[in-house]
Amino acid sequence: MAKKQLNVRVDATTAEIARARAEQEGISMNQYIEKLVQQDMGETGRAFVDAAAQFMKEYESVFLSEFGEREGTGSRR
Template identity: 40%
Template sequence: MPRTQLNSRVDQAVADEAARRRRATMTRTVAERPEPGAEDAGHAFVEAAADFMQRYESVFAEEFGTERVAR
């Protein structure tokens, strides 16, 4: 498996504790952490999707009906 070098600044104690809680190595814990700003992008996406659904609710209802199916 190819190796990737990660250049990341972390608080050693915080990283050790996070790795211990996850029962994973510190390298894996740091590698799997979210990218900076990823949470903001996720929130923006969900808000945009909700806005889209509200704007086009009548179009969807006309096309597919108003009966909702629980999944």
């Protein structure tokens, strides 16, 4: 996959912490930042799925009263 260059500005303390964490993990600063973004994307996806599941749990009765059970759900219409 082609890489793209990003320029970001952070305060000195944040930069020092990021460098130290990258060094602790034995990876470059670029790899560390990329890893953080990928983790964030994963957490966002999980949060969305969790919220959707909670929504369906809360509103299941509304959907069932409006649309009824679908075939293969284990219940009859």
